[in-house]
Amino acid sequence: MMAWLSPYGHLQDLGYETICVHPYPASFYNRHNIYPQIGFSRFIDIREFSPGDKDGQYTGDIAIANKVRDIISSVIEKPLFIFCITMENHGPLHLESPRDGDEDLFYATGIPDSCRDLTVYMRHLMNADHMAGMIRDTLGRGPRGGIFAWYGDHVPIMPSVYRQMGTPESLTDGFIWRTQASADTCSIARSARITSMGVECLGAEIIRLLPSGRVADPEIRVSAASAGIP
Template sequence: MQHWAIAAVAGLAILALVILRITSGRPFRPLWNDLPDVAVAIILWLSLALLTGRPVSSALLWVVLAAGLLLADHTKREVLREPIVFADASELLLVFTHPKFYLPYVHPALFYGIGGLLVVATAALFSIEPPSMPGDPVLSRLVGALLLIVPIAAYFWRPSLNVMARVIRLLRPSGDPVEDAKTLGMLGSFAAHTVCSRQERPARQAACHFGIVTAPPDKPPVLLVQAESFFDIGRLDPALPSPLMHYQACRARACRHGRVDVDSWGANTTRSEFAAISGVSSAALGLDRFNPYYSFARRPLDTLAARMRQAGYLTVCVHPYDRRFYGRHKVMPNLGFDHFVGGEAFEARRGELVADEVLGAWINDFIDRQARPVFVFAVTVANHGPWSAQATTDSPFAPMLGGYLDGLMGTDRMIGQLAGSRWLNEDGGIFALYGDHQPSLPILLNDGAHIGASTDYFILDRTRAAAGRCDIRVDQVGRALAECLAEHAPMPRAPRAADRLSAAGRRF
């Protein structure tokens, strides 16, 4: 390798290390905290340099990727109040397949301008840099491939994985991404968390136990709704009249209601989604708490839906968006759902957010058509950010909430549709709703409104009297619903058209 190449690689290595230090949140730290980062970076750079024979281009590529990591981490901390974690690697492709959920939070000049320029410059350097790695090219490529293949193979082979995990634990990772990034570096913490999470996962999966669900003889229809970015905005200023009339009415009649302690803010819907259905706390998930759909829920688990199915219910999950988003099409059967309905049922165009009122009408129609007991878990998406700066809804809350208020009013109208349904009022159904997380709004950032990060929930059962406030964690939502089902008092029901249909003549 020529002297200029050695100097260029050294300079780029220093630049990459500076970028990684800034990303870690501790730019001025002892040199030994850089060792895990340096070890991972050397393996990645050397493998690519040996495979391509171009050391400078390989170094520049990793500098560009480190800069991208810095941008992603900064954006996530600003918008979601948490750093990049190892499980976010699963979302890299989603940035390009579902850009409206990611790119609006990054300045176009940074992503398309500077980012595009760096990518083009790296590609150009690869095309003009002559191969300059010493030794036989064939042998070099073999060594480069082995530098990647051996760690990956060791990761997937249980005996070597256990050894890797024991070695990594000598570094004493805490499991806190913020602290581990400071002490192990970003790349070092990613590697440590990736290995440790896989090594711990089977035991944690085996420990998942929702418990028996007891259904009354009449098996009423049951609906659980996870509402996107929903919380009771009346908490912002109790002196103002809340525009959420349907929510307020349901809460007043609910057999259970209160606040929900959730494990995310502004995004990460799947965390609340999984917690409510599985009853598993974030502590029990370990490192998989950041994205339980990434690997943890890729095998059958004991959940509310699985127990409802055992109790004789048809279990259905509906999420009016791309069924492949976050791998839900693979996860939902493992969570105990007989059917998973995505955006295809709503004739939604790619990337379109289906209105909550449309989803509410679909739910009512679907439940009314069923001849057997049904449990529906609905995950809304319409009120996902970003939102416009100005609200069209006339309310005292409009100046502080902007366009988010418009979407929230759509959720409230959906609540009214479901609360006024026949299956709930005449067939004695149970209707529960909770918010997945608070919206990423400036007024709520870093608890600027002094209301905490909790959302709200209610469980409505017409056969039971209203009760006082009872705050719970999000992993207790499904269990609370199961308890209400067990305590449900059957009510006389008029014959329904769906009840007279022959099961053989019906299709899902």
């Protein structure tokens, strides 16, 4: 595959610095060979993170937010595109145990012991929310602003939880947010294909986030935002 056939290669042609951040070995799925061919000028993998960046089994989302902040502050001469593949709440979740106080933090009443994976996932999801806020703040403080898009590729793998509570729809959430808000922005949540998210970021009107926005594969229901992320 040639870089000019991909949207990332097109961004390179437009003068963007294109960077992928994935805190896992770059050789996994042969990404270290494939990503340069589809238009990424740099791949930041597990080697640029430390063991202290872990939260659970993998590099935590807070470390990702800090890495994004550092990249944005270091690339000032060119427009910048960063693609992050996070790991913290990837699982398998059953290899971790809930921490003291987690159940009191996330639930009004106790839950069955078979749902311990859900408690682990909730802690990581809380950190993902913190990551989103940190990236939002980084973009908001910068002189050039930016667009922040986020989507999930699949629901969490928690078979013991689903046996107890039922299997969820294979849907995940997504949103698009930008620092520049127009005076006539409004709220919307709608369905679209995941492949259209880049078009939404670059060409469509970006509007206020709705918490009900959902994403499906290959369908994606995108919430767009021009105000703060809760």
